[in-house]
Amino acid sequence: MTIAIHESALIRHFNTRKEVLRAWEEKIGARFSPFRGFKMPDSRLYVEHPDFLDSIVDLIITNERHIFLRGPVGSGKSTLMLLALRDLPTLADRKGNKFVTGYVGMTGLYEKQMSAAIADSLRVKYRRSWESSQIIEAVAKECVRRYIEEKSRTALFVEDVADNQEAAFHKLRYLADLPTQEMKDEYPEVLDEPIITLIMSGTNVYWNAMLSFLPQIADRTEPLDVPALDDMKAKEFIGRRIAYAQGDIDSFNPNNTDISPFTDEAVKVINDAAKGNPRDIRMLARGCQQVAAENLRRSGNPEVTKDIAKLVAEAYATILREVR
Ligand SMILES: Nc1ncnc2c1ncn2[C@@H]1O[C@H](COP(=O)(O)OP(=O)(O)OP(=O)(O)O)[C@@H](O)[C@H]1O
Ligand SMILES: [Mg+2]
Incomplete structure (x- = not known):
């Protein structure tokens, strides 16, 4: 009885509040409400940062470094990734290469989940029964093939990268280091630059963790701070x-x-x-x-x-x- 009365009082309170807002x-x-949270915000809600976006895209195009989009929770890292993803397919680098893009938005991934997510995002075929190393090898081969035969470089976006299992991270490292020495030996005149650019996101804490635990990647990665509005x-x-x-x-x-x-x-x-x-x-x-x-x-x-x-x-x- 008592509970029912409390409940209805609570419901009445919320209904009144809703009516006031309404x-x-x-x-x-x-x-x-203009300020409700959208799971998938309409892109017409985005406030653009044209200069910052250009600096991201320029870095990808010049192919000198991987990128770490750095910023606190809610600062707009994911939004900027989506904007960069939107622009890249229409661009080409100075050698005339186009871009194939992939986006891994899930986190908490194990090695095999990460490998499968990367393959899915880049539309690379694999068998479910494969080990993660086989899946990543298939991704690597296909990215090299696209580079050589289709003049397409790969830009792989990975959200909140440090929220994945450490083993998953090593798969990324392998891709970040492509082409391998054997690949370069096989096609010395074509494979003279990295073919996959990683665009990762995360907070400053994670960037620092990457500096100490994965210096091999961090050394070749440019941290870019998401600008405040x-x-x-x-x-x-x-x-x-x-x-x-x-x-x-x-x-x-x-x-x-x-x-x-x-x-x-x-x-x-x-x-x-x-x-x-x-x-x-x-x-x-x-x-x-x-x-x-x-x-x-x-x-x-x-x-x-x-x-x-x-x-x-x-x-x-x-x-x-x-x-x-
Ligand atoms: N440039 C922008 N214009 C309009 N809305 C934005 C912009 N940047 C971020 N937002 C909005 O702010 C919220 C947080 O943005 P977003 O998810 O991109 O941040 P984040 O840095 O990826 O956060 P998290 O650390 O939680 O992943 C979202 O509701 C998003 O739609
Ligand atoms: Mg985000």
């Missing part, structure tokens, strides 16, 4: 999400200065607190929606003011401190 969304002409980009981030929720994303103009109901001052406070981290900007904006929605019920005004943003940023800082 009223705010309706007021601004949104069909859902500046205030203009934070504004665009919020603006895109609002336009998306309003069904207006296709006419979104990044130079548009109006992102009401958020004020510019509120965005600045949010971005300072988030240190330009998109995941944190989203969380803070969602908190602001909550407070602004309560406010709307009392005053009829849906605005997200600087004061609301300050309130939410302070609460957020407290929570983060407690978590740490």
